[in-house]
Amino acid sequence: MEPLRLFDTLSRQLKPFSPVVPGTVGVYTCGPTVYDYAHIGNLRAYVFADILRRVLEYNGYQVRHVMNITDVGHMTSDSDDGEDKMVAGARRERKSPEELAAMYTGAFFADLALLNIKTPHVVCRATDHVPEMIAVTRRLLELGHAYEIGDGIYFDISTFPSYGSLARLDLQGQQAGARVEVNREKRHPADFALWRRADPSHLMQWDSPWGKGYPGWHVECSAMGMKYLGDRIDIHTGGIDHVPVHHENEVAQSDAFAGHRVVQLWMHNEFLLVDGGRMAKSLDNFYTLTQLTERGYHPLSYRYFCLNAHYRSKLNFTWETLAGAQTALERLWGRVAQLAGDNGPRVESLEAELRQRFQAAVNDDLGTPQAMAVLWEVVRKEVPSGSAALLLSEFEAVLGLDLDRAPARRVGSTGEVPxxxxxxxxxxxxxxxxxxxxxxxxxxxxxxxxxxxxxxxxxxxxxxxxx
RNA sequence: GGCGACAUAGCCAAGUGGUAAGGCAGCGGUCUGCAAAACCGCUAUCCCCGGUUCGAAUCCGGGUGUCGCCUCCA
Known part of the structure; x- marks a missing residue:
């Protein structure tokens, strides 16, 4: 079997994968902030994490997958100012933050299920882990990595010399062009909040050694990641937009807290573009999975679409391409139905060759596009039916496209005919x-x-x- | 303004030195009363210019374009 290699954001290199504890892998995935519906760009990140998990399992590893649900602390601006997104969302929808979180968390997991994304073994909510975040903050204060000012506790990046290495930030340059600081008490513009004091009217607040308040956004991932996966985490995933601020800060917090490198391998997926550009509500191209299904597309057509591109490439979404993915998927399903339970002829040497190429593809930094090409070879070319049926069921374990659920289905609704x-x-x-x-x-x-x-x-x- | 990424057929997208995967669409064919479905077959020299090399989509330099992030402005 080809060795598994994965791309490491920190070193910007492919690295042979080797877990801290042989045979088992801890994976932490940055989950959603549940203040609104997830759009298909968000969902690409979870398809990516799911493929990673499935490939690890395919390689025989026992995976422990942890994902957070952010329901407090994520500000509308990365620079710690603005408003908490949950508070803003609650006001917008005239709900309590708890109601808002419950509603969008439910919608999120419904989307994941429709996309055949395996539910993480541990799903943890930030609001359930405030004591853990306070503990991390307290320890960072004790260690001299944090300081207290008027509105809360901040991490002092000057105490963490490698700050900026994940995103390759040029702090000198940034400092030279520093914008006017909202908070003049901060020692460095890039220092970030661990804990913020809240005035009595604030909707979400907890008791802490520093008075009533709420946690900074980044600290939840440090606290929960280490709680559930220990202080040496094999792989941490997230969208590439998280690199410069969220993950950079998380590295600083976690490593300063633990006294050593916590996350062994950082992996990030590229963005989804729509019609060649960024998704934006103002452009009316901010699609949700529900909108796709309302237009007659099967959710797994979107999964197929994602698998057809490499996770580290920008992927351009168009309706035409989604339709193409759907047609292709329907054809696959049709073929699967023909082959279901087929005990026909097999050629083991051919199976071995195709299996080897499939493994080599996915083990080369999750090369799903090449893996899909092998899949089509199995389906199209003169592969004996018994071999094809066997390989299809094997590949399904990684691809998650319902290739094992015969008989075939048609996507078109069989709804009411007048x-x-x-x-x-x-x-x-x-x-x-x-x-x-x-x-x-x-x-x-x-x-x-x-x-x-x-x-x-x-x-x-x-x-x-x-x- | 700074930093980074990318530029492959009508569309999406692999390929990072050895002569262009795969899917969709299109075209031709088989099948079908017709059509659909299905199946078979066909369809690109890789943004431009220059360089390195026996050989480049793949490396280097310069353009052009697109996208993202940051900053500025507002």
Whole structure:
């Protein structure tokens, strides 16, 4: 089997993977801030993390996957000013922060399930771990890595010499061009909040050694990551946008706290673009998975779409491409249905070769595009049916495209067909029986004008809404 | 203004020195009363210019363009 190599954000290199404890892997994934619905760009990050987990499992590792749910502390600006996104969201929707979090957490996991993303073994909410965050903050104060000012406790990056190495920040340059500081008490513009004091009207606050307040955003991942995975975490994943601020700060906190490097390997997925540019609410291209399904697309079509590109490449979403992914996926499902439980002929040497190429692809930094090419070879080329059935079920463990769930399904809804259409279909059936082809064709056109498609298959005639 | 990434067929996207994966669309064919589905086959010399090399999409330099982040402005 090809050795597993993964790209490390810190060194910007492919590294042979080797866990701290042989045979087991701890993975921490930065989860969502649950103040709104996840959009498909967010979801790409979780498809990526899921593929990582599945590839690790495919390689025989026992994986422990942890993901946080941010329900407090994430400010509307990365520079610690602005408002807590949860508080702002709660006001926007006239709900309590708890209600807001419950609602969007539920929606988030519903999306993950539809995308065949395995639920992490541990899902932890920030608000359930305030004592742990306070403990980390207290320790950082004791160690001299943090200081207290008027509005809270801040991490002192001058005490962490390698600060900036993850994102390769040029602190000198940044300092030279420093903007006007909102908080003049901070010793360095890049110092960040561990704990913020809150005035009595603030919606979310907890008791702490420093008075009532709430935790800074970054500290939750340090506290929960170490709680559930120990102070040597094999892999930490997240979107590439988290590198410069969130993860840079997390490294500083965690490593300063533990006295050594905590995260062994940082992995980040690139952004999803829409129509060649950034997703933005103002551009009306801020799609959710629900919107995709409302347009008649199967959620797994989006997963297929993601797998077709490498996780470290920007991926351009267009409706045309999604439609292409859906067509391809439907064809795969059709083939799977034919092969289900096939005990037909096998050629083991061919199986071994295809399996080897698939493994080499996914083990080379999660090369899903190449893996998909191998999949299509299994499906298309002259691979004996027994071998194809076997390989498909093996590959499914990594790809998660429902290739093991025969019989085939059609995506198009089989929903209500109007009586008018049903009557036309019946009339057409009589015309066909009478071999009155001109009438049958005319009826087909009438049915199509009403938005439905008739298909004559070996199993009979079917009607479906046109897409 | 600074930093970084990218530029491969109509669309999406692999490939990082040895002569262009895969999917969708399109075209041709088989099948079908017709159509659909399915299946088979076909379709690119890699943004431009220069350089290195026996050989470059792949390396170097210069352009152009796109995207992202930061900053500034507002």
């Amino acid at each position: 009586l008018e259409v049903k009557e036309l279909v019946a009339e057409r059936a009589r015309a066909r029986k009478a071999r009155n082809w001109p009438l049958a064709d005319a009826l087909r056109r009438r049915i199509e004008e009403l938005g439905f498609v008739v298909s004559d298959t070996p199993d009979g005639t079917t009607v479906q809404p046109a897409r």
